[in-house]
Each structure stands twice: as C-alpha cells, then as structure tokens.
Amino acid sequence: MSSTLELTQQLMQLDSITPRDEGCQELMIARLEDMGFTIERMPFGDVSNFWAHRGHSGPVLCFAGHTDVVPTGPVDQWQSHPFHPTIRNDHLFGRGAADMKASLAAFITATERFVAARPNHAGTIAFLITSDEEGVATDGSVRVVEALEARGQHIDYCIVGEPTSDQVFGDTIKNGRRGSLSGHLIVHGIQGHIAYPQLAKNPIHLAAPALAELAAEVWDDGNEYFPPTSWQVSNIHSGTGATNVIPGHCDIKFNFRFSTEHTAETLKDRVHQILDSHGLAYELHWLLSGNPFITQPGALTDAIGSAIHEVTGVETVLSTTGGTSDGRFIKRIARELVEFGPINASIHKLNECVSVDDIEPLSRIYEKTLLKLLA
Numbered sequence: 361m362s363s364t365l366e367l368t369q370q371l372m373q374l375d376s377i378t379p380r381d382e383g384c385q386e387l388m389i390a391r392l393e394d395m396g397f398t399i400e401r402m403p404f405g406d407v408s409n410f411w412a413h414r415g416h417s418g419p420v421l422c423f424a425g426h427t428d429v430v431p432t433g434p435v436d437q438w439q440s441h442p443f444h445p446t447i448r449n450d451h452l453f454g455r456g457a458a459d460m461k462a463s464l465a466a467f468i469t470a471t472e473r474f475v476a477a478r479p480n481h482a483g484t485i486a487f488l489i490t491s492d493e494e495g496v497a498t499d500g501s502v503r504v505v506e507a508l509e510a511r512g513q514h515i516d517y518c519i520v521g522e523p524t525s526d527q528v529f530g531d532t533i534k535n536g537r538r539g540s541l542s543g544h545l546i547v548h549g550i551q552g553h554i555a556y557p558q559l560a561k562n563p564i565h566l567a568a569p570a571l572a573e574l575a576a577e578v579w580d581d582g583n584e585y586f587p588p589t590s591w592q593v594s595n596i597h598s599g600t601g602a603t604n605v606i607p608g609h610c611d612i613k614f615n616f617r618f619s620t621e622h623t624a625e626t627l628k629d630r631v632h633q634i635l636d637s638h639g640l641a642y643e644l645h646w647l648l649s650g651n652p653f654i655t656q657p658g659a660l661t662d663a664i665g666s667a668i669h670e671v672t673g674v675e676t677v678l679s680t681t682g683g684t685s686d687g688r689f690i691k692r693i694a695r696e697l698v699e700f701g702p703i704n705a706s707i708h709k710l711n712e713c714v715s716v717d718d719i720e721p722l723s724r725i726y727e728k729t730l731l732k733l734l735a
C-alpha cells in the first residue's frame with residue numbers, strides 16, 4: 361500500500377466532525393517532528409490548530425488545510441461506515457476522503473520525500489492546519505493568521521489542499537474565490553384583518569416590487585478572473601398561518617457571491633438605494649463571510665500547473681468558482697495562494713470518495729511543486 365493511502369486511511373478513521381480534531385493533527389505533528397519541523401500548537405476555544413515550520417529563510421511555502429469534516433448524515437444510508445475507510449471499485453470511501461484527508465496525507469508524504477532528498481533545502485516549508493474550516497470558522501485559520509500577522513510572519517506561496525478537480529484529476533486549480541455577503545431583511549407592515557386591508561399594510565406586497573428589482577439588477581459583468589456578481593434570495597418567511605390575517609412583517613434572507621468589481625460596501629449601498637426608492641420601512645442586518653481574493657498567474661501557478669502536467673499529463677485551468685474556503689483568511693498574509701486537490705464531485709455527500717489512483721499522484725504533484733519553488 362502506498363504510504364499516502366495508508367496515512368489517508370489513518371486520518372479517516374478519526375471521526376473529526378467539525379470542529380473536533382480527534383487526534384488527526386497529532387498524527388501529522390508526529391511525522392513533521394520526525395522531519396525536524398518546529399511545531400506550535402495554537403488552540404482557540406474548542407478548536408485545534410497548529411503552525412509548523414522547517415527552515416529560517418525565504419521563500420516560505422505553506423501547506424494549508426483542515427482536519428475537520430462535515431457531519432455524515434444518516435449513517436445507515438452509507439454503503440460502508442463513513443469512519444471505516446473502505447476501498448470499492450478503485451475508490452476509497454468515507455467522510456473526509458476528498459475533503460480533505462487525502463490532501464493532508466499527500467502534504468506529509470510529499471514533504472517527507474522532499475526533505476529526505478534535500479535536508480538542506482532552500483527557504484522554509486510551513487504547515488497551517490485547523491479543525492474549524494467546515495463549521496463557523498471563527499477559531500480556526502482566521503485566528504492563526506491574526507497571530508502570525510501580529511508577529512510579522514508572511515507566506516510567499518500557499519497551497520490549500522481543497523478538492524478543486526472537476527471532471528478529471530488535475531484539471532482545475534483555484535487562484536481566487538468570490539466574496540460572500542449575506543443580508544437578513546425585515547420589511548415592516550401593519551398586521552390586520554384581511555377583509556379590512558385599508559386598516560393594514562401588507563409587507564409582502566410592499567417587498568415584492570423591491571425584490572423584483574433586486575433580482576433583475578445587473579451588479580457587474582465580472583472580469584477576467586470572476587463570473588458576474590450574483591444576488592440570490594435563500595429564504596422568505598411571512599404570515600401567521602391563518603388565511604384571514606395580513607402579516608405584520610416579511611423576513612427575507614439573501615446572499616451575494618461577488619467579484620472583485622465590487623466591495624461589500626458598494627453592494628450594501630446599492631441595496632439600500634433600491635430599498636429606499638421603494639419607500640420601505642425595514643431593518644437590514646449584514647454578514648460578510650469573506651472578501652473576494654485573487655492570485656495573479658505567476659511563480660506559484662506556473663509551478664503547480666507544470667507539476668500537474670508532468671504527473672498527470674493534464675492541462676490545468678485557473679478558476680475562481682465554488683464556495684468560500686480558508687484561502688479568504690490566509691491570503692491576507694500570503695503573496696500567492698492557490699488551492700489544489702482531488703475531484704470534488706462527492707464532497708459533503710453520502711458515500712464521499714476519492715479515486716485510489718489519484719492519491720499518490722497528488723503527493724507527487726505537491727512534491728514537484730516543492731522542488732520547483734524551494735530546491
């Protein structure tokens with residue numbers, strides 16, 4: 361069995377449902393200590409995090425990722441137990457297989473081979489690992505980054521092990537992510553008997569034209585790296601349940617996925633403009649989960665792109681699609697940041713899996729990237 365496959369299975373046996381780590385990080389730390397890494401455990405609240413480094417000069421290449429996994433859903437609907445990693449049809453099944461324990465194992469075995477061959481490598485290799493990426497993400501990478509930033513630690517090249525491959529292993533790396541901005545809008549009306557509408561104010565009727573205008577708005581056209589900004593309603597709730605009552609308020613939740621053509625502030629301003637133009641009485645509570653970020657093509661995208669091609673023969677493309685990741689926090693201290701990992705078709709689903717044939721090549725790609733940037 362390949363050492364990467366073996367370590368992937370060891371990590372998958374630990375039921376590290378977010379934000380628990382269940383010993384995953386100590387498994388990684390033991391291997392890193394054997395390679396001469398300096399380890400700093402940085403727990404915050406219930407969350408386990410660590411920063412590790414080997415080397416004292418630049419450039420700093422950091423492998424970043426998370427040991428936590430999303431909940432399993434109904435265990436009896438899995439074909440094999442989510443925390444008993446099982447190989448069927450050349451795929452390794454279990455929670456965290458693709459997101460992202462295979463990547464964590466590949467980081468370790470890639471580094472082991474690299475360090476064994478080049479004990480006096482150039483630059484610094486670092487690891488930034490958290491157990492709070494899939495949950496609220498308040499005590500994870502964001503806190504570690506704050507601590508590193510406060511002491512002037514920066515990263516030149518950061519590789520996040522998120523599963524980014526789409527159709528074929530190696531076909532996609534993410535060189536940025538869209539921003540995510542949520543709003544909770546409460547439109548106020550006046551509750552009343554539905555037979556006496558002149559004595560009430562229907563908040564659904566008041567909100568509808570404003571929502572139509574927001575839904576039709578062209579926020580931007582995107583740019584070279586980002587698709588157009590999109591605004592979507594996720595929830596609307598109103599009404600008392602009775603058919604003869606005009607409700608007193610209407611609750612609407614919405615979310616922006618936005619490009620670098622906008623900032624959270626410019627989007628907020630435009631939403632308020634539209635709501636105000638409809639004369640609504642409303643409250644609006646905002647939550648910014650992440651600003652958009654981008655890494656321009658350069659040394660890191662070239663290194664990992666050519667490593668992917670050498671190992672798999674696949675021409676990779678740069679993409680900024682998909683949800684948010686901890687890249688949004690780490691980019692603050694990282695000059696160049698990309699995400700690359702296995703095929704993401706099964707992540708967060710029942711019967712999550714990774715192709716066994718992709719696991720060792722993933723480790724080879726990370727190793728070749730180290731060779732290109734730190735040899």
Ligand SMILES: [Zn+2]
Binds near residue numbers: 459522
């Ligand atoms: Zn993930």
